[in-house]
Amino acid sequence: xxxxxxxxxxxxxxxxxxxxxxxxxxxxxxxxxxxxxxxxxxxxxxxxxxxxxxx
Ligand SMILES: [Zn+2]
Numbered sequence: 001x002x003x004x005x006x007x008x009x010x011x012x013x014x015x016x017x018x019x020x021x022x023x024x025x026x027x028x029x030x031x032x033x034x035x036x037x038x039x040x041x042x043x044x045x046x047x048x049x050x051x052x053x054x055x
Contacts, residue, residue, distance in 0.1 A: 002032040002040060011040045 003015050005021035012018070020027045032040065040051040 002037050003029045004032040004036050005029050011036055013040070 001015075001018075002011065002017045003021075004011050005023060007026045008021065008024045010021055010023035011032055012022055018029060021029050042048065
């Protein structure tokens with residue numbers, strides 16, 4: 001599941017239920033909305049592209 005932090009806006013992925021933000025360690029987190037999920041997936045895709053260029 002993909003979560004968003006209400007405090008710092010950090011997006012992160014957890015297989016199990018998340019309790020706190022890995023960035024700011026606050027517990028003010030919620031499930032990401034579709035727009036945020038899309039944004040995160042795009043970021044991950046671009047990171048993968050950058051990584052494959054280095055090889
Ligand atoms: Zn946070």
